[in-house]
Amino acid sequence: MTGPDPAGTVPQGFVVVLDPRTRVVDGGRALLGGAPTTHLLRLTPRARALFTGRTLRVRDAAGAKLADRLLDLALAHPLVDELPPLADPRCTYVIPVHDRPQPLDRLLASIGPGNEVIVVDDASADRAGIAAVAARHGARLIVLPVNVGPAGARNAGLRQVRTPFAAFVDSDIVLAPDTVPTLLRHFTDPRTAVAVPRITGLRTAASQTWVGRFENSRGSLDLGARPASVRPGSYVSWASTACSVARVAAIGDGFDESMRVAEDVDFGWRVVADGWRVRFEPSVAAAHEHRARFGTWFVRKLEYGTGAHPLAVRHPKSVAPAIMAPWSAAMTVALLAQRRWSVPVAAAICGVTAVRISRKLDVEGSAALGVRLTAGGAAGTLLQTGALITRHWWPAAAIGCLVSRRVRRATVVAAVADVVLEYATGGRIELDPPRYWLAHRLDDIAYGAGVWLSAFRGRSAAALLPQLRRPGSSRKPVASRRNKESSSVAMSAESSSSHSS
Known part of the structure; x- marks a missing residue:
């Protein structure tokens, strides 16, 4: 993979809208939000004038x-919906099967005629059936000759692509008509390398089992x-x-063919490490046929977990199961005691942190913002x-429950609180609470069993260890590293940056 042109910028007509959780603070003179760290971006009068409400439409180099x-x-x-059209939106669908x-027949029907489609048969037992379906749809x-896994099959198709864009679609997906055309609009940003839709559950007669309904919900x-x-x-994060x-x-060259699971996570992280953007666009969706039988579902979840150690080897700074600032880790240890x-003690830690954050912010209403950011950081850390x-740690927690009343209490609270919170926040849950x-x-x-299995096989606990992120320690996006005005401050559960524009 190669990085984007460092001089590339979004074109005129490009439109961005502030993230729902980005706060306009200091009387409109600054923006507070961002990810993976919280940023304070101070706006000059000229920059503020470029906005219409929470929207910015690019009209010149400054915009x-x-x-x-x-x-x-x-x-x-x-x-x-308001991005300018691509000059060359030609796209080839690559379907490993x-x-x-x-x-496969259902997916090809959803793609429709008039599209360039490559079906890669990854050594199927029913090769004649796959060939008949592909021929019927003109793919x-x-x-x-041998099974190489999804990464190798995608790469085999990618090598035959002659269009500027490739749509990788698994055979158990059904596409809406606007999914791929909408994702293609993201590529008017010259630094976008990959765009993905929301993956929802495909509702079929088979998906109405309790496992299928859980997957449709979560x-x-x-x-x-x-x-x-x-x-x-x-x-x-992936x-x-x-x-x-x-x-x-x-x-x-695409995907790492040595990986049979988590190859998509590795692919995205390598793209980001090279300076490209990966966009998640939930306004369009692709329906996925989830596993609805308990045995195959449980095994698949375990397989997902086994990707943890290979990712830890390739991306040691990115695979931590939890990321905490020192203050939030200290708060958690105090509560777990x-x-x-x-x-x-936990309240004192949060109070000191809120004061420090408010002083670092130095904006109108910084005291209230400090409290709000600290509370959000504390809640996020407790959820993690x-x-x-x-x-991730359930085997250790299960052993701890045998010998410690405190571990039992913490485990019971953790095992109940997340489900209660999901119901309380109005999630679209299709099952009764017990199931x-x-x-x-x-x-x-x-999943946790898969993580421990991969750690045992790799003789490394790297995929099980949380990461302490100190102020200024997080890696910034490419453009931020070029910004000489950037400085780090501690603001929330993670480190933060203050910028001027």
Whole structure:
């Protein structure tokens, strides 16, 4: 993979809108938000004049520079419906398949005629069935003599692509008519390498089991409804290539063929490390046929977990199961101690942190912002801790429960609190609470077992260790590293940066 042109900026007509969680502070003179760290971006009068409400439309070089900065810091996202059309939107669909001719037929029907499609048969047992489906839809067929896995099959198709863009789509996906055309609009940004839609559940008669209904409510591939710049440590830190569109010139040889699982996570992280952007666009979706039988579902969740160690080897700074600032880690340790002094000490840590943040911000209403950011950081850290106990560290927690009353209490709270919170926040849950809770915990057990299995095989605990992120220690996006005015300050659960524009 090669990096983007460092001089490339978004074109005139490009439109960005502030992220829903980006705050306009200091009387409109600054923006506060971003990911994976929290940033304070101070706006000059000229920069403020470029906005219409929370939207910025690029009309000149100054607007393009500011839009790039907002995208780099994840303070804003492209407003995809108003992006200018691509000069050359030609795209080839690359579909890896191993047996399953009926789902393939369903996918090709959803793509429709008039599109260039390459079907890569990854050594199917029913090669004649796959060939018949591909021929019926006018797709080009590549037959591999041995099974190489999804990464190798995608690469085999990628080598035959002659268009500027490639859409990688798994055979168990069904596409809406506007999914790929909408994703292609993101590539008017010359630094975007990959764009992915929201992955939702495909509703079929088979998906109405309790496992299928859990997946439709909380699928592993569903990254939510908030648009994002996908990058390690962010609220959307990875993206599946069950459906994705990529700029062929940006992705080199494609996927790591030595990886049978988590190859999509590795692919995205390598793209980001080279300075490209990966966009998550939830306004369009691809429907995925989830596994709905308990046995195959549980095994697949375990397989997902086994990708942890290979990722830790390739991306040691990105694979941590939790990221905490020193102050939030200290708060968590105090609460987990469950002593009389635990709550007062945790409150004191949060109070000192809020004061420090407010002083660093130096904006109108900084005291209230300091409290709000500290509270958000504390809540986020507690949620991460609960996930560690019930998911990544559950084997250790289970042993601890046998010998420690405090571990039992912490585990019970963690195992109940997340489900209660999901119901309380109005999530679209299709199961009754007892079965939803059971499926949630089994999901955690399977994934966590896979993580421990991969760590045992690799003789390394790297994929199990949380990361302490000190102020200024996080890696900035490419454009931010070029900004000589940047300085780091401690603001929330993670480190933050203060910029002027």
